[in-house]
Amino acid sequence: MNDQLARARALLSLGGWITLVALLGAAGVVVLALQFTPTEVSQGLAQKIFYIHPPAAWGAMLAFSLCGIASIAFLFLGDLRLDRFAASSAEVGLAFSAVMLTTGPIWGKPIWGTWWDWDPRLTLTLLLFFLFLGYGALRNAVHDPRERARYSAVVGIMALVLVPFIHLSVYLFRTIHPKPVVLRPDGPALPPEMLRTFLLSVAVFTLLYVGLVIMRYALGLAKDHAEALAGGEDV
Amino acid sequence: MADLVRIAFAVAAKDLRVEFRTRSTLLAAAVFAALILVVFNFSRDPTAVPDSVIGPTALWVAVAFAAVVALNRGFILERQNAAMDALRLAPAPRGALFLGKMVANLVFVLLVEAIAAPLAVLFFDLPLTTAGWGLPLLLVLASVGLVAVGTLLSAMAVRTRFAELMLPVLLLPFLVPPLTAAAGASQRLFDGRPLSEVVGWLRFLAVYDLVFVTLGLLLFSAVIDE
Amino acid sequence: MPSAEPGLLEARRITRRYGRTAVLGGVDLSIGAGECLLIAGPNGTGKSTLLRILAGLTRPDGGSVRLGGVPVVEARGRLGYLGHETFLYDDLTVAENLTFAMRLQGCDVPGALGAVLARAELLPHRDRLVRHLSRGLAQRAALARALIHSPPVVLLDEPFTGLDAASAAALTSVLIEMRTAGVAIILVGHRAEEGWDAVTRVAVLANGGWVHEGPRPATVPEFEERVREVLRG
Secondary structure, three states: OHHHHHHHHHHHHHHHHHHHHHHHHHHHHHHHHHHHOOOOOOOHHHHHHHHOHHHHHHHHHHHHHHHHHHHHHHHHHOOHHHHHHHHHHHHHHHHHHHHHHHHHHHHHHHHHOOOOOOOHHHHHHHHHHHHHHHHHHHHHHOOOHHHHHHHHHHHHHHHHHHHHHHHHHHOOOOOOOOOOOOOOOOOOOOOHHHHHHHHHHHHHHHHHHHHHHHHHHHHHHHHHHHHHHHOOOOO | OHHHHHHHHHHHHHHHHHHHHHOHHHHHHHHHHHHHHHHHHHOOOOOOOOHHHHHHHHHHHHHHHHHHHHHHHHHHHOOHHHHHHHHHHOOOOHHHHHHHHHHHHHHHHHHHHHHHHHHHHHHOOOOHHHHOOHHHHHHHHHHHHHHHHHHHHHHHHOOOOOHHHHHHHHHHHHHHHHHHHHHHHHHHHHOOOOHHHHHHHHHHHHHHHHHHHHHHHHHHHHHHOO | OOOOOOOOEEEEEEEEEEOOEEEEEEEEEEEOOOOEEEEEOOOOOOHHHHHHHHHOOOOOOEEEEEEOOEEHHHOHHHEEEEOOOOOOOOOOEHHHHHHHHHHHHOOOOOOHHHHHHHHOOOHHHOOOEHHHOOHHHHHHHHHHHHOOOOOOEEEEEOOOOOOOHHHHHHHHHHHHHHHHOOOEEEEEOOOOOOOHHHOOEEEEEEOOEEEEEEEOOOOHHHHHHHHHHHHHO
């Protein structure tokens, strides 16, 4: 199956290009945010992290949801490619939540005076991070590919179902997280330039997700190919 | 349907019979829970953190640890003489096997709570009569949720090399919703608030339980069948 | 693999890989009522794996197994399997273990336990914990457990291991009884003289496939010579 390796290479470069574009886009967003977007009055320069933090959150949730959906699909269809995709999505989600867990406190310190507080959204991210970690740890600990795929799918689905409950339970406590500014019933409460930068950042992070997942998927494909070779199959 | 109940009962009865004959895990879990309560007492400044705050917290932590001990025991038992293969060979609906294991784990956890809760009330001078029936209700509801999730996860964790570590790692995020709800509600009850005020939490726990028991019934086959 | 009767248990093109090795490469098997097939071959050639696949415990990478026309995983109640482990709980008594097995199989009727214990000559040991049983007794209990639902197809992986001469002879006569009653039996063994009188067909598995199969030769030495021939060539 040398075309499997060829496909992996092709996907790797496709993913690479998309990621590159996304990273350039990210650089553009940073420039836009710092130079061309008005500074928010009460929070000052630290507010600019708003253009990275919530979009990364969006990326993490996207990764997480797609992992869960692919897991459900895998249990019905049994196609190992779905498992490979779910695993790639979970790893990228892990990276995105790590970004959030670092940018959150960076923003928090100047505004709230503390590096960490059990703010609902941050707590949700922390738990997502642990869910992704657990998922990865389980995958590492199971060697048979089909068993690994089945177990990952079960955990992926359980995690998907858990999130609404976490969401509800963390909101049982007070929040000092800024209220939603964009996803509000009567439309975003932002001046147009800020909204523009923000939406651009969301688009960039989505693109980044796509590029990274494709690359990770390609690596997974290559790794499975190598394992098959080691197993003495005809390739 | 009758099949499901009959087989679940047989599996649970078998698990409990083994456990009562050896009694080792039950004792270990109970002692563990008691130790946790003691540690909590000494880990705070009594003038700064009152009993009524640390007490419920300590109890729920002890419950969580007891649950993990119970859950590990569950599938380690099936590794004996490859007994798990016998379960898989049986023409039994997989949901029944899950239910049986879950019920056995639940009984185990409730027994440990029956020891830990009175101890917590004693150590922290918790107003038991104030809390009334709310406390046992919370204990049962929270335990069902923990055990449902834990049974599903421990069936997978037991197949890995570091099973005792893998289970807590996977389980932790799933503990947050039931424990926050239970701790919040029990806190209110011990403060003397009426049961009607914590109905929201109770409903939350009940929905959590229903959802994850159902998920367990549906997904167990994916875990044990190849 | 040809068989005298239409297959009660039919396996087609079974393949299975384990990491580095392709253990089974497209194996066919068919066995009918009243036959007793002995599968022999060098260690590690996949005999146990094949048996597990036939029992529906392990999923093959390719191929299918059908029992009475349906996929084996849907016909679990019609199959009995005994592997290398006893499937018994050490902290339960013989009676408790067998009762549990009956409940799982749905054949838990009053009086049935007594009959099973009597037939397996385990009555004097019924209330002993499995952990206190000798290897031979435990194996007898394990066998009783595997056959408790009187399945029409029985798969036994080295059932004679650890049995003394008397128990081995007893097991052989049980197998003959079952076979005469129309049960299809597949035995995996590596000493052919064990159970020889019950066997009707033989097959040798090596290098992921059959290197010999046919009716049982008249004597054990004949068979062993044949096995040596095929493994050499």
